[in-house]
Amino acid sequence: MSFRGARWLVAAQAAALLFLAGGCGDYQKINDRSQIIGIGVDPVPDKPDMLAFTLQVPNLEIATQQSPGLGTGGRQGGEAVPYKNFYVEATSVQSAVSRAQTMYDKSFFLGNLETVVFQTGLSERDLTRVTEQLMRDETIDKLAYVVATRDSARSVLEARTNAPPATTIEAMWYNDMPQRGYSAPEKLWQFWRDAELIGREPHAPLVEATDDSIRMDGTELYFGYQPVGWLTPDDTVFYNFLAGQVRAISISIPDARRTFDVRIMRSRVHLREVPTKDGMVLWDDIQVRANLNSTETMAQRPLTNREVERYEDVVERYLHDNCVRVFRALQSVQADAVGFGYRYLIHHPERIYEIRDRWGDEFGHARIHVTVRCRISREGNIL
């Protein structure tokens, strides 16, 4: 019994030692730290090795300065924005952060990175280099979103939005946005993975700064790290159909001179790739489940079964035509953003070197079969 008591005493003493290991030795006040939430990368025209970085941190002091009633805030609104940007020319992300540190009194850290903005004019070499640096750094959050812009990354991160632009961009997807389809988000690690993966190419949403917001402007397509083309916002919808990524979006379907509206609840996709003598044949079977939002008859009478079937046919034809068009656009730049090549590699691992060297070409010249099956499951309540 005394032995057991002694053992408890030792355990209690050992546990008391933990009080000394509170881990507060390198304690930093939260006010002394500053998260970098956005990184923008632009090319520098004359210096090929240099990149222009825009580093964004939230400006937390602005809230106290502007608080009404206290009378401390002299200026009302005006120039105040909820973020600070640092503009640095450097050869790497890390050296840019180090240089920016000389301009600010709070220590930067990158664990809460939200958005990375790439200018589309970045060369393949620069983009490879920056992506590698971002992936290599252990402290950077790999779940940040990657976006591309045709203006400059600086202008996007300078947009006059209510929240910092980096946060605004991340919020478009982070909160499981219901309208999944008008944009094709890609996280930093997915961008890196798709660029490195054999038989699948990365993409990034295109954004543009407007007067007081940030607007989606389609999708930038890459071949490896090389920007090769882009899709319009409307085409992005059909790209998402091809990839089976559409969730809960409403689209209007033109039918001769009239239109009706459906709400696509969910799209699934079944991909197949069949090698033949004349090259690859790529099958993309799209299945769509939709609700009817509005009809052509303006709800004057209940829908018959036959009409619903006709609507289904119209949706199928419309989606088919447009998906084929977008597929051809992907083929024209050889950017396999859906990942047919990777699937083919998984099913034929013995052809790895052939696929690695020649997939872009094979994909560009493949024959395609797109089929769409639509089922309208609900016609609504009123009629």
Place this chain on the structure above:
Amino acid sequence: MNAQNERLYNLSAFQAIALFSSSFLPVMFWIYPTVAVHYARLDAQWALLVTVLIGVVISWVHGRLNDRFPNMTGPDFACLVWGKWIGKAITALYVPVYLLFLGVSLYFTISLMKYFFPLTMRMWLALAMTVVAWRGAWCGVEAMGRASAIVHPLTFAGILASFGAILANADQPLIPLSFTSPSQTASGVYHLLPLYLGMDLILIVNPYYRHRRGKSEWYPVIATAIGGVVVMLVFFSIVVNLGFTPTERLAYPVQAVIQLIRLRGFLVERLGIVIIILSVAYTALFLGNHIWALSTTIARIVGVSDHKFRPFTLFVAPSIFAISQIIATTMHARDIVTMILAPASWVVVVIIPVSTHLIASIRGLRTDTREELQAQGRQRPPKRRRIRSSP
């Protein structure tokens, strides 16, 4: 040998399985998907599967060997089978291999801890782990068995839950089902066997668990199968998320992939830190097991009773610490694994135990005539019977 009877049933079946199961994996756990994809390309999962099967078969051989000589440690029956001096020489071969193996394992673990403690020197991290492990080893195998029975199920559950979640998160779960190249697969298997280096601990624990015909030979097999489940699950959750070619580019794929999931509303937002905590506990346990095992082996080589292992821990633990400090870079550690530990593990895990077993069966050597190994044994006291029925 005089203490034989009192030490016989120190480990329950569950403790024995947990102890065996926590005595391998760490040396390659953080890097093996990269190694598998590097050598076996798209046959990596076949190479892993073959490695796991080899591990299971070899662990069964270890179990058989133990049941053949139930009352003596590994070095003793090596001397019995091979003759005194060859047996001692063979056993002595284990010592440098295992010292290097433990040093490299410690190096990989502190490299990962360094990421969470960027301001702490490697030396202090390694020292802390070595001291904890050494203290555990000092208490002997019974204490390590009890600790294993707690830590190992926790680690196993943690890995199943987190990597299961990562696997379910994948956006295109594609795994190749066709088989390409036997030579690539063989190369992969050759380089992946260090996953099961550490299994020889089973031989030294031999007299400390209860041997029963038809049952105790399966303890190592169950332990290895648990390891195999972990190996396959972690590998699949990595390749379905990252794909095969990018996995090859990563130095620490396991660590990279656990950063990629963020469970909202979960107790901890990043699972990574949980896995690191579990892996630190696991590695400390693993080091403790092996410090005990290696000290006991050295004790038997120099002819001291296996209860007098404690002075030898004072050589083993500092050596492990020193080796972990000498290794400079990850590539250096990986080179040690591929150049030295891969061939060495074929020798110490596969060739030596299998040939020991073969020679023992050819020469008809066995010491398993004790009552509990006989199918129809004599009347046993009821107390033992109750122990038997525990899991």
